[in-house]
Amino acid sequence: MSPTSLRSGHPLGSTVVTAHPTTPAVEVSGLVKRYGSTVAVNGLDLRMDRGSVLALLGPNGAGKTSTVELCEGFLRPDGGTVRVLGLDPIRDGAALRARIGVMPQGGGAYPGVRTEEMLRLVAACAANPLDPAWLLDVLGLSAARRTPYKRLSGGQQQRLSLACALVGRPELVFLDEPTAGLDPQARRLVWDLVQALRSDGVGVLLTTHLMDEAETLADQVVIVDHGRVVASGTPRELTSSGSAEQQLRFRARPGLDTKLLVDALPENCKVDEVGPGSYLVAGCIDPQVVSTVTSWCAQQGVLAEELRVARRSLEDVFLELTGRELRS
Amino acid sequence: MTESIPRAFPPGTFTPAPGRGKLGRMLLAQARTEAALALRNGEQVLLTLLIPLALLIGLTLLKIVPLSEPRVNAVTPRILALAVMSSAFTGQAIALGFDRRYGVLKRLAATAIPRWLLGAGRVLAALTIVAIQVIVLGVVAALLGWAPELSGVAWAVVLVLLGTIAFGALGVLLGGALRAEIVLAVANIVWFVLLLAGGIALPPSSLPGGLGAVVELLPSGALADALNTVLTRGGAPGWQPVLVLIIWAAAAGGIATRTTRLT
Numbered sequence: 387m388s389p390t391s392l393r394s395g396h397p398l399g400s401t402v403v404t405a406h407p408t409t410p411a412v413e414v415s416g417l418v419k420r421y422g423s424t425v426a427v428n429g430l431d432l433r434m435d436r437g438s439v440l441a442l443l444g445p446n447g448a449g450k451t452s453t454v455e456l457c458e459g460f461l462r463p464d465g466g467t468v469r470v471l472g473l474d475p476i477r478d479g480a481a482l483r484a485r486i487g488v489m490p491q492g493g494g495a496y497p498g499v500r501t502e503e504m505l506r507l508v509a510a511c512a513a514n515p516l517d518p519a520w521l522l523d524v525l526g527l528s529a530a531r532r533t534p535y536k537r538l539s540g541g542q543q544q545r546l547s548l549a550c551a552l553v554g555r556p557e558l559v560f561l562d563e564p565t566a567g568l569d570p571q572a573r574r575l576v577w578d579l580v581q582a583l584r585s586d587g588v589g590v591l592l593t594t595h596l597m598d599e600a601e602t603l604a605d606q607v608v609i610v611d612h613g614r615v616v617a618s619g620t621p622r623e624l625t626s627s628g629s630a631e632q633q634l635r636f637r638a639r640p641g642l643d644t645k646l647l648v649d650a651l652p653e654n655c656k657v658d659e660v661g662p663g664s665y666l667v668a669g670c671i672d673p674q675v676v677s678t679v680t681s682w683c684a685q686q687g688v689l690a691e692e693l694r695v696a697r698r699s700l701e702d703v704f705l706e707l708t709g710r711e712l713r714s
Numbered sequence: 715m716t717e718s719i720p721r722a723f724p725p726g727t728f729t730p731a732p733g734r735g736k737l738g739r740m741l742l743a744q745a746r747t748e749a750a751l752a753l754r755n756g757e758q759v760l761l762t763l764l765i766p767l768a769l770l771i772g773l774t775l776l777k778i779v780p781l782s783e784p785r786v787n788a789v790t791p792r793i794l795a796l797a798v799m800s801s802a803f804t805g806q807a808i809a810l811g812f813d814r815r816y817g818v819l820k821r822l823a824a825t826a827i828p829r830w831l832l833g834a835g836r837v838l839a840a841l842t843i844v845a846i847q848v849i850v851l852g853v854v855a856a857l858l859g860w861a862p863e864l865s866g867v868a869w870a871v872v873l874v875l876l877g878t879i880a881f882g883a884l885g886v887l888l889g890g891a892l893r894a895e896i897v898l899a900v901a902n903i904v905w906f907v908l909l910l911a912g913g914i915a916l917p918p919s920s921l922p923g924g925l926g927a928v929v930e931l932l933p934s935g936a937l938a939d940a941l942n943t944v945l946t947r948g949g950a951p952g953w954q955p956v957l958v959l960i961i962w963a964a965a966a967g968g969i970a971t972r973t974t975r976l977t
Contacts, residue, residue, distance in 0.1 A: 458824060460976070480828055484734040488824035494817030498751050510743035511825040513733030524723075535816065550821065557730035582723035588730055 409472040411436045411558050411589040412457055418465030419452050419613075426452040428613035429466070434591060434606065436558075439584050441604035442593040443700075445708050449613035450593040451491055454562050457591070458488055471558060484513075487556035491563050491593075493547035495535040501542075502531035505549050512554030521549045525575070540567040548576065552583075559583065561592040565599060577603060597700040601625075607700065611708040624703050633702070634667040634676065636693040638683060647682045651675060671695050734826035744827070744835030749842040752805060761905075762801040762847055766793050770851060774858050779915075790855040790862070791870075791945045795938035796914050797847040798874055802840050802881035803888075804905040810836075810889030811897030819976040837882060844878050866944030869951060873944065876959040877937040883966035884933070890974030908934040917942070930954065933962045 412434040419427040427449045434440040442450045455461045456468055459475030459482060468475055473482045495504045502522060509515035522528050525545040530538060538546065544567055551559050561580075565573045580590050580603050594600055600607045601621045608618040617624060640663040647667075648657050655669030667679060676695070683690040752758045770793045773779060774786045781788040813819060822832055852860075862870070888904075889897050909915055911925075913935025918926040929935035940955035 460820065460823070480734075480826075483824060484826035485732040490817060490820050490824065492817060494819075494821030494824075496747070496751055496818045497812050497816045498755055499747065499818075503747060503750075507743050507747050508821070508825055511735045511740050511822075511827050513735055514731040515735075516728075547821075550825075552728065554733075554825070555728065555731040557732055578723070583728050586726060586728040586730075588728050 409436075409469070410434055411438070411471060412440070412591060413469045414453070414457070414466065416466035417453065417456060417463055417468060419449075419456060419461060420464050426613055427456065427463075430610065430613060430615055432608060432615065434589065437584065437587045437589050438605040439580060439590045439592070439603050440606045440608060441600035442591065442608050442610055443595065443597070443600045443704060444593075444610040445595060448610045448708070450610060451562055452613075453610070454560050454591065454593060458486070458560055459483065484554075485557055487551035487554055487559035489547045489551035489559070489561045489564055491566075493543045494550075495543070495546065497536040498534050500532050500534060501527055501538065501546055504535060504546060505553060508550045509553045514555055515553050516555060518549075518553060521553055524579075525549050526572070541569060541572055544568055545572060548579070552579070556588065558589040558591070561590060563593055563595075565594065565596065573599075597704060601700045609704060609707055616707045617703065621700060625700055632669070632671040632695060634671050634679060634693070634695050636665050636679070636683075636690040637663050638665060638686075638688045638690050639663060642686055642688065646685075647679065650678050650682060737828075737831065740827050741831055741835055741838065744822070744832070745838035745842065748809075748836060748839035752801070752809065752839065752843050753846075755809075758801075758805050758809070762797065762805055762843060763850060766797045766800065766847070766851060767854060769793055769796065770855060771858070774855075784859055784861075786855055786858045786860045787862070787946055788942075790851070790860050791941035792914055792938045793851060793855075794848060794870075794874065795877065795934065795941050796909060797851055798844055798877040798937060799881050799908060799914070799934055800905065801843045801847060802878045803885040804901040805843070806836070806840055806882055806885030807889035807897050807901040808894075810886060811892065811894040811901075814890070814975065814977055815894040817977060823976055833886075836886070837879070840878055840882050841875075844874060848874060862945040863948030865948035866946075866950075869944040869949070870941055873937060873940050873951065873956075873959070876956065876963065877933065880933045880937075880959045880963040880966070883963050883970055886974060887966045887970040890970055908932065914938045931958055933959055 410433050412432060414430060414432040417427050417430040417432075418425070430449065430453060432453070442453060444450050452461060456463050457470050457475060459479040462476055470482055471485055475482055499507075502518060505518040505522060509518050522531055525548065527542060527545055527549070530542055535543065535546070544564070548561070548564060551561065564580075565576050568576065577599070580592070583590055590603075592603070604621060606618065607621055607624055609616050609624075640659070642659070642665070644657045644659065644665070648655075651657070651667070652669065652675070655667055655675060658666045658668070660666045667675065669675070680690060680693070752762070770789060773781070773789045777785070819832070823829065885901070888901060892900070911921070911929070912932050913921075913929040918929040918935045918939060920926070921929055930939065936955035936958035940951035943951045
């Protein structure tokens, strides 16, 4: 079936989609959520434009899922305000849920339900659903359409969950770790879908801890940690924050004394051994700096391998902001 | 951000067109799915149909337990009460416990289905299963020579409805609050205890000491005795069993609305 034939004659369904086209898709301010003595969300602010892609990036336990569930109306905030499409997710929950698509973390279906049966049930809740059979085909689930949910692989369950989020033709979708547990092909498919959604005017708020995912997909990346926003901006803004800060990386023998190199370099340059034998020079990298580094290596009697100059990656920004210790 | 749009999705494929589906369609879709799942699940079928059928046939044909003749007339009303308890309470509780474990309540709550409709869909599915049980057991009982008092049949329908709601509310109360494995264990133990000592297998009046009076206040004892009364003697049941079922339904339903969790 060709996707164009899926468009129904009632594009707006039973709700008014663009009553206030200027209100943001998501607007959160001073949001607080506590579980007992644990503060999951701690004064979080967020603003997402309609039809854009926002990636919430953060380590495990940073408060990403709580933030998403507060936006979806599954959790009641302990402080602050949430507006999604101009609606209060708790007070106007019913009206809001008819307009959004949700992919909860870890999916969700009856254990014994067949793939297609589940998607048809969710489709029955929408006024103008996409064709479930077409959607299953797109997500590579056609062969598993009669397989019970509990017998699907983790990746298949994830893809069914994504199908359930999209089938109602929402104007805004929340995808909580949409690519967790997916193989590279399926991950690429999810990326393609998110880009197609964006170009059709669907807003996407997704959570991830994959830097390349955020960097590839998002118009806006919001890095959260300990329930707060620690940085936000376009991927480009985040990776070139400050000035023309760049990096020079190289590999050499571990444990070199970098003091002489630091002395020889301009003052704004920092030198670190970020891993055994893996060196990082950060600052304004110009030909002079590269030359200083190579001649220092020569003095030390070592060969600098894999020497390269790069912008900082989102991963560097992320680790810088959220630290390097492991989270549970 | 790359702008390449894959060939698989021509522009406009996902153009928003949100909105809530028709209420009746949502209700039927959910109830049909849940009823089909119950009928497809081997353990559920064993509990809701095969065990009641085996007991109906066994107790009628094998003269182990002393019963008034014709035996099938004494056995059938109690087996109908057992069937209601099996599907509405034990089956419902276990299904709900595992549905929560698999996140389906959250999944459905995230759609445009209103919360009250989620409950209504479960009730409709439970009533569908009970209707199937009553028809299958009634036909088999009739083949064994069952002749119910026709003047009590309308009352029996009312009692089965009330019993389904009371046991269903208790099932949701149990299945909506605890972990799936605990729900499984508790729901089966309660089923077994109520079958033997809750007024289903044996009439409350035959139980020793003051136990009979207590058992008459349980939903199992009230439903089994009232069904026995209307189907073997005809006419209306006493007010007590009807009131007992209503109170259990209201109390369990009231608590369940506060304690039932989505996951």
